[in-house]
Amino acid sequence: MNNGYQAGSTICPACCGLNKYPSYRYNHTMKVSGLLLILLAAFFSFSCLKNETQKNAASTAGAVSGSESPDLAEAIARFSGDAAEIDPDREAFVEDFWRWIFGEAGIPERLARKVAASALESPAFVMELLEILQYDPYIYCLVDKKNALPDGYEPDDLVTLRNGSYRVSREGLQLRKIAADALEEMAVAAAREGIILSVGSAYRSAEYQAQVYEREVRNNGQEMADRESAQSGKSQHQLGLVVDFFPIDDTFANTPAYKWLRQYSNAFGWSLSFPDGYEEVTGYRYESWHYRYVGRDLILFFETYFDGIQQYALQFIKAWQSYAEVAN
Numbered sequence: 001m002n003n004g005y006q007a008g009s010t011i012c013p014a015c016c017g018l019n020k021y022p023s024y025r026y027n028h029t030m031k032v033s034g035l036l037l038i039l040l041a042a043f044f045s046f047s048c049l050k051n052e053t054q055k056n057a058a059s060t061a062g063a064v065s066g067s068e069s070p071d072l073a074e075a076i077a078r079f080s081g082d083a084a085e086i087d088p089d090r091e092a093f094v095e096d097f098w099r100w101i102f103g104e105a106g107i108p109e110r111l112a113r114k115v116a117a118s119a120l121e122s123p124a125f126v127m128e129l130l131e132i133l134q135y136d137p138y139i140y141c142l143v144d145k146k147n148a149l150p151d152g153y154e155p156d157d158l159v160t161l162r163n164g165s166y167r168v169s170r171e172g173l174q175l176r177k178i179a180a181d182a183l184e185e186m187a188v189a190a191a192r193e194g195i196i197l198s199v200g201s202a203y204r205s206a207e208y209q210a211q212v213y214e215r216e217v218r219n220n221g222q223e224m225a226d227r228e229s230a231q232s233g234k235s236q237h238q239l240g241l242v243v244d245f246f247p248i249d250d251t252f253a254n255t256p257a258y259k260w261l262r263q264y265s266n267a268f269g270w271s272l273s274f275p276d277g278y279e280e281v282t283g284y285r286y287e288s289w290h291y292r293y294v295g296r297d298l299i300l301f302f303e304t305y306f307d308g309i310q311q312y313a314l315q316f317i318k319a320w321q322s323y324a325e326v327a328n
């Protein structure tokens with residue numbers, strides 16, 4: 001999960017937590033060919049124009065689809081022939097790109113412009129995106145009110161959480177192994193500072209989520225339930241990568257654990273899914289207790305290009321993938 005980053009002492013451009021704990025810095029720039037930038041520009045300018053270069057766009061799409069391992073050298077080679085003919089019109093590219101991000105990924109204009117500018121400024125953006133698309137797709141999969149998991153999805157590497165560096169509020173709580181390991185690593189660091197993390201909820205099967213949602217509706221009514229509980233198949237909890245820290249309510253925001261997590265969770269790859277002030281964007285009210293494991297690389301991607309907002313970054317990745325699939 002840490003491809004492209006090296007342990008080091010360099011200050012990370014993202015959050016403070018990444019500075020305190022094993023810091024990771026970009027190691028992309030040195031190994032990246034400028035041609036990748038041209039590749040990105042080519043992809044969008046060609047695709048947006050929908051002209052006779054469909055074949056080339058398809059080649060690019062193949063390189064970023066994530067469904068197959070992209071061969072960067074091959075992708076560069078394919079495009080190098082065309083590169084000389086491309087007029088790298090910066091403004092036109094940024095204009096096309098931000099409009100695409102705004103329209104297809106639903107990213108606000110200000111942020112869409114920032115992403116487009118970042119992508120043009122440095123090839124790191126493309127490199128990071130290509131690397132992310134090689135991960136287990138459930139790590140970056142968008143799961144929200146509009147985007148359900150495949151029917152009956154169930155992770156095959158769930159492990160049971162036990163009291164130790166962290167506490168569990170009840171027996172039988174499970175997470176995927178990668179998330180359980182990351183939780184352990186984070187809990188050990190927190191415990192060293194006297195903070196004991198307590199897990200209130202973790203993996204939920206589609207069936208269990210249906211019960212949780214129905215109970216919420218019964219107790220609080222449909223409207224309130226929809227603000228903090230997902231329908232079956234549309235919960236991040238079904239990924240097995242999510243923890244609700246205990247207590248699972250607004251009082252969690254008054255705990256030392258909350259303060260510690262806000263400062264340092266990023267350093268361990270855990271992202272607050274539903275931040276304060278983003279209900280319109282995420283579909284859920286502020287949930288100070290709900291963290292999704294995405295890994296440090298993805299956290300850095302969120303922080304560097306998407307103001308740290310998980311939802312925006314995952315929307316962008318989904319839009320990119322969908323477009324690539326169509327073009328392919």
Ligand SMILES: [Zn+2]
Nearest residue numbers: 237243244290
């Ligand atoms: Zn939750």
